[in-house]
Amino acid sequence: MKSQESIAITIKGVQKHFGQVHALRGIDLEIRRGEFFGLLGPNGAGKSTLINTIAGLTRADVGQISVMGYDVAKQYRMARRCIGIVPQELVYDSFFNVREMLRLQAGYFGCGHENHNWIEELLDVLMLHDKADTNVKALSGGMKRRVLVAMALVHKPDVVVLDEPTAGVDVELRQSLWEFIKRLHNEGHTIVLTTHYLEEAESLCDRIAILGEGKIIALDSKQGLLDRGVNHVQLVTLTTEDPIQDIPAQLSKNIKQHNGSELVLQLNQKTDNIIDLLDAVRNTGAIIKTIKTSEADLEDVFMEITNNGRLT
Amino acid sequence: MNIRGFYTLFCKELLRFYKVAVQTILAPVITALLYLLVFSHVLKEHIEVYPDVSYTAFLIPGLIMMAVIQNSFANSSSSLIQSKYTGNILFILLPPLSYLEFYLAFMAAAVVRGVAVGTGVLLTSLFFVDLPLHSMLYLLLFGIMSSATLGSMGIIAGIWADKFDHLAGFQNFVIMPLSFLSGVFYSIHSLPDIWQTASHFNPFFYMIDGFRYSFFGQSDVDPLFSLSVVSLFLLILASTAMWILKSGYKLRN
Numbered sequence: 404m405k406s407q408e409s410i411a412i413t414i415k416g417v418q419k420h421f422g423q424v425h426a427l428r429g430i431d432l433e434i435r436r437g438e439f440f441g442l443l444g445p446n447g448a449g450k451s452t453l454i455n456t457i458a459g460l461t462r463a464d465v466g467q468i469s470v471m472g473y474d475v476a477k478q479y480r481m482a483r484r485c486i487g488i489v490p491q492e493l494v495y496d497s498f499f500n501v502r503e504m505l506r507l508q509a510g511y512f513g514c515g516h517e518n519h520n521w522i523e524e525l526l527d528v529l530m531l532h533d534k535a536d537t538n539v540k541a542l543s544g545g546m547k548r549r550v551l552v553a554m555a556l557v558h559k560p561d562v563v564v565l566d567e568p569t570a571g572v573d574v575e576l577r578q579s580l581w582e583f584i585k586r587l588h589n590e591g592h593t594i595v596l597t598t599h600y601l602e603e604a605e606s607l608c609d610r611i612a613i614l615g616e617g618k619i620i621a622l623d624s625k626q627g628l629l630d631r632g633v634n635h636v637q638l639v640t641l642t643t644e645d646p647i648q649d650i651p652a653q654l655s656k657n658i659k660q661h662n663g664s665e666l667v668l669q670l671n672q673k674t675d676n677i678i679d680l681l682d683a684v685r686n687t688g689a690i691i692k693t694i695k696t697s698e699a700d701l702e703d704v705f706m707e708i709t710n711n712g713r714l715t
Numbered sequence: 716m717n718i719r720g721f722y723t724l725f726c727k728e729l730l731r732f733y734k735v736a737v738q739t740i741l742a743p744v745i746t747a748l749l750y751l752l753v754f755s756h757v758l759k760e761h762i763e764v765y766p767d768v769s770y771t772a773f774l775i776p777g778l779i780m781m782a783v784i785q786n787s788f789a790n791s792s793s794s795l796i797q798s799k800y801t802g803n804i805l806f807i808l809l810p811p812l813s814y815l816e817f818y819l820a821f822m823a824a825a826v827v828r829g830v831a832v833g834t835g836v837l838l839t840s841l842f843f844v845d846l847p848l849h850s851m852l853y854l855l856l857f858g859i860m861s862s863a864t865l866g867s868m869g870i871i872a873g874i875w876a877d878k879f880d881h882l883a884g885f886q887n888f889v890i891m892p893l894s895f896l897s898g899v900f901y902s903i904h905s906l907p908d909i910w911q912t913a914s915h916f917n918p919f920f921y922m923i924d925g926f927r928y929s930f931f932g933q934s935d936v937d938p939l940f941s942l943s944v945v946s947l948f949l950l951i952l953a954s955t956a957m958w959i960l961k962s963g964y965k966l967r968n
């Protein structure tokens with residue numbers, strides 16, 4: 404019972420198909436109350452599908468989900484009252500202005516006039532007050548996103564889920580959005596955030612799950628993931644005078660691509676030494692013409708995690 | 716019951732057409748009046764359907780009901796397809812609204828739109844011709860039940876349709892022909908036998924015939940029978956709409 408009470412979202416064995424696409428392949432996850440949880444993964448990994456299933460926007464084929472102890476299917480009214488969703492798409496209703504949209508949304512959740520002060524407060528903190536009477540259609544992308552954040556909060560949910568909230572938002576607005584979300588977290592809200600930016604999750608989240616092709620491929624505290632070297636992956640692209648024939652065994656775990664005289668190496672700055680790797684290449688007799696390094700994207704990080712068998 | 720949630724969704728659906736009332740109420744009223752002017756002028760010398768009822772008077776209940784049918788259907792179906800298309804349907808899928816509350820809100824708003832347009836046609840046509848009133852009860856029953864039926868049909872079509880084209884197709888190939896071929900402009904007794912028989916399979920015919928009875932006390936079939944047919948039709952469409960909403964078909968997938 405005690406442990407139940409400390410869990411905000413429980414996901415058990417959830418699977419979801421869209422026709423032939425197996426979007427979620429058995430997800431098990433517990434998100435604790437008061438946690439700032441990051442859900443990462445490349446496009447198409449299934450992040451939005453998972454969120455939509457939690458929100459009741461889609462139904463899982465198999466498995467169970469509960470929010471604050473309420474089953475999202477059987478006790479959907481309570482479950483939905485406990486959660487606020489900021490969707491990935493910038494949707495709005497062009498028939499209404501900002502304040503009308505917020506009041507309608509609150510009304511659907513059963514809130515009446517007593518809630519109007521809260522709506523004004525939301526308009527204030529999200530700096531939407533001077534746009535309150537403006538049709539949402541006329542607002543910029545960043546402002547639309549704020550309206551969606553406000554809409555997710557009209558019923559004062561315990562759990563707030565944001566699906567790629569920074570996509571299409573300019574830097575300044577992004578910063579203030581983060582400040583606001585941190586504030587919500589400090590006030591005791593459970594926050595779930597999806598993103599495909601690693602740094603974003605790194606700077607905010609306590610715990611991170613990495614989703615790939617509908618499965619959780621890593622789940623750890625931020626520190627745990629950092630210790631795995633997730634943020635130290637770098638790509639080194641070499642071109643040589645002549646095609647390299649035999650790759651030394653020492654390099655085999657670092658090879659990402661080998662294409663005649665072009666070689667892409669993936670290295671972990673913590674455990675691999677670039678000089679050693681270059682020496683290994685030179686020892687084959689190859690003459691290196693150019694070297695280019697680049698930051699790994701999340702997909703390389705996944706490769707790193709999965710290839711090196713550090714998954715548990 | 717989330718009464719307030721239902722009421723908010725109902726109000727939102729009302730506001731949605733009220734904000735564009737020129738298009739959603741005034742335009743259909745004018746269309747109906749144009750039909751009235753044209754047909755009554757062209758045909759009044761030739762047809763007397765019921766004894767002591769002028770053709771113009773005969774025409775009005777049918778035109779009202781046709782407007783009710785088309786506008787109730789348009790209200791729920793276009794609202795749903797627009798919400799699906801823009802994606803803002805999720806605003807009403809996220810809150811704790813049951814399928815029943817969802818259904819009732821859309822259906823009731825469709826009734827209000829249908830009744831508003833119908834009342835508009837009725838009041839303006841009173842400038843042109845005196846209409847008797849035989850039974851207020853029948854008038855309300857047929858008016859409200861017909862718009863509820865078409866509101867339900869609109870919910871089904873709005874959920875089913877993936878594109879505006881699908882909906883336009885439904886409107887042009889189902890709603891329009893059935894409403895035109897339902898005895899708006901004539902008594903089915905003036906039709907060849909085969910068309911008379913066919914008309915008896917058209918549910919809109921019973922809506923119009925029963926509605927007409929409430930004015931003149933005369934009709935092609937027994938109004939109680941018409942009322943039963945309309946009730947049955949409403950029951951079938953309402954339960955289908957609710958069943959679809961409950962299943963989550965297309966909306967929660």
Ligand SMILES: Nc1ncnc2c1ncn2[C@@H]1O[C@H](COP(=O)(O)OP(=O)(O)O)[C@@H](O)[C@H]1O
Pocket residue numbers: 421424426444445446447448449450451452453968
């Ligand atoms: N409504 C849908 N119909 C069909 N396929 C879908 C639908 N939603 C998502 N998918 C598919 O499911 C997979 C996961 O998508 P999504 O959850 O949107 O990923 P993410 O949010 O991580 O980018 C993708 O392959 C996507 O094409």
Ligand SMILES: [Mg+2]
Pocket residue numbers: 450451452491566567
């Ligand atoms: Mg997504």
